[in-house]
Amino acid sequence: MSLFPVVEPFSPAAAQEAARDLVPRIAARAQHYDASGAFPSEDFVDLRARSLLGLMVPAELGGFGASFADYAAFAAELAGGAGSTALIFNMHASVTGALAHTPEELLRELGAPESCFAARDRLLAAAAGGALYAVAMSERGTGSRLSRTATTFRRCDGGYRISGSKAFVSGAGHADAYLVTARDVDAVEPKVSYFVVPTGDGIRVEPTWDSMGMRATGSHDVHFEVSVGADALLGGIEGITLLVAQVMPQWLVASYAAVYVGVARSALRVGGMHLHERGLHTLPTVRSRMGRADAAVAAADAVVREAARRVSERPGEPETNRWVWRAKLVAGDTAASVASSVLEAAGASATRRGHPLERIYRDARCGALQPATSDVCADWLGVAVLGGDPDDESESPRW
Numbered sequence: 001m002s003l004f005p006v007v008e009p010f011s012p013a014a015a016q017e018a019a020r021d022l023v024p025r026i027a028a029r030a031q032h033y034d035a036s037g038a039f040p041s042e043d044f045v046d047l048r049a050r051s052l053l054g055l056m057v058p059a060e061l062g063g064f065g066a067s068f069a070d071y072a073a074f075a076a077e078l079a080g081g082a083g084s085t086a087l088i089f090n091m092h093a094s095v096t097g098a099l100a101h102t103p104e105e106l107l108r109e110l111g112a113p114e115s116c117f118a119a120r121d122r123l124l125a126a127a128a129g130g131a132l133y134a135v136a137m138s139e140r141g142t143g144s145r146l147s148r149t150a151t152t153f154r155r156c157d158g159g160y161r162i163s164g165s166k167a168f169v170s171g172a173g174h175a176d177a178y179l180v181t182a183r184d185v186d187a188v189e190p191k192v193s194y195f196v197v198p199t200g201d202g203i204r205v206e207p208t209w210d211s212m213g214m215r216a217t218g219s220h221d222v223h224f225e226v227s228v229g230a231d232a233l234l235g236g237i238e239g240i241t242l243l244v245a246q247v248m249p250q251w252l253v254a255s256y257a258a259v260y261v262g263v264a265r266s267a268l269r270v271g272g273m274h275l276h277e278r279g280l281h282t283l284p285t286v287r288s289r290m291g292r293a294d295a296a297v298a299a300a301d302a303v304v305r306e307a308a309r310r311v312s313e314r315p316g317e318p319e320t321n322r323w324v325w326r327a328k329l330v331a332g333d334t335a336a337s338v339a340s341s342v343l344e345a346a347g348a349s350a351t352r353r354g355h356p357l358e359r360i361y362r363d364a365r366c367g368a369l370q371p372a373t374s375d376v377c378a379d380w381l382g383v384a385v386l387g388g389d390p391d392d393e394s395e396s397p398r399w
């Protein structure tokens with residue numbers, strides 16, 4: 001008999017229900033993990049116990065078989081409990097979702113060897129069994145700009161040697177494997193590839209994370225000086241990162257969007273409780289701030305849902321991708337403005353350390369800063385609306 005309350009049946013709706021049940025527990029711990037800046041271990045014990053790390057894994061490999069739209073609904077729910085936990089989960093879902101949803105025909109057309117499908121299935125089955133994946137893409141000095149990746153790989157002994165340092169790695173030190181971006185050390189043009197590097201020797205976590213918001217993501221620096229087998233190369237194809245960013249922007253651009261809608265919604269919920277507790281809810285100025293915030297959150301939620309629906313139904317189409325960029329822009333900006341306005345309605349007492357609104361305000365501020373930043377999204381959309389090709393038309397590379 002299982003010791004854990006495993007979610008049965010393994011359907012996306014059941015996963016959503018499980019997330020909803022977990023939110024009060026996660027919310028109750030959020031202050032502690034924010035203050036300590038520690039990885040939210042208990043939240044991940046709960047998620048693992050319900051097999052939810054397998055959300056994006058196809059049913060035949062033991063997962064919930066979630067679509068991108070299912071993911072967006074799940075992430076927004078989770079973020080209502082704790083933004084950091086949802087953000088770590090987002091990184092894991094980006095890896096497993098991209099693995100599960102990249103069409104096999106596309107990979108074959110690009111020259112993927114048959115062995116890459118077995119490697120993919122092993123990673124997905126492990127996630128269904130509780131393995132957690134982190135994303136190690138950003139670097140100090142260059143951020144998430146793939147074209148400027150300094151981490152290198154070289155071919156050796158039937159595999160690869162990866163050398164370099166990453167920054168902002170959410171879940172660092174707690175992941176079972178890292179999705180690492182690295183460029184071919186011998187190529188003249190930056191040829192950046194994805195590798196899945198299992199935790200072990202050659203990986204060193206440097207505890208550098210002490211940031212304003214999303215503190216419990218523990219997004220420390222991670223140093224790689226590690227050899228991996230040939231099957232660590234994602235898709236078995238070198239140099240595909242930029243192509244994936246353009247063809248499937250949803251995981252790189254829009255998956256955070258749902259997290260920040262959830263964070264914005266939690267500002268409304270927590271703000272409302274505070275206003276009632278202090279008897280401020282009858283003040284007209286306070287009410288109108290809450291009314292505007294409610295409308296803004298509902299609008300952002302609708303944009304994110306629309307983008308997610310289109311990704312699930314018509315992935316890769318130009319209009320779908322336009323919604324993806326809209327979703328990231330609207331969600332990031334809305335979270336910051338809503339949290340700010342609700343905090344103002346709540347008053348200075350809600351800015352005390354330890355007040356949940358103070359944490360949510362700081363967490364919400366991160367949405368516009370995560371790639372693609374709101375400014376980059378707005379520029380991408382501006383080029384598109386003016387009739388240009390936003391992926392290729394810019395003075396500096398988009399990624």
Ligand SMILES: Cc1cc2nc3c(=O)[nH]c(=O)nc-3n(C[C@H](O)[C@H](O)[C@H](O)COP(=O)(O)OP(=O)(O)OC[C@H]3O[C@@H](n4cnc5c(N)ncnc54)[C@H](O)[C@@H]3O)c2cc1C
Pocket residue numbers: 087091134135136137138139141142143144145167168169170171213214217219366369370371373374375376396397398399
């Ligand atoms: C809470 C949190 C968790 C994170 N978790 C992860 C993670 O798990 N894994 C990971 O790899 N990264 C992660 N990141 C890092 C994130 O993905 C960014 O890469 C990082 O924030 C970039 O930092 P930067 O300071 O170099 O700023 P940049 O993003 O480089 O931005 C600096 C400025 O340059 C502008 N800019 C950036 N790119 C362009 C462009 N192409 N064209 C025009 N202008 C541009 C921006 O708008 C901004 O004004 C996380 C970040 C945060 C805040």
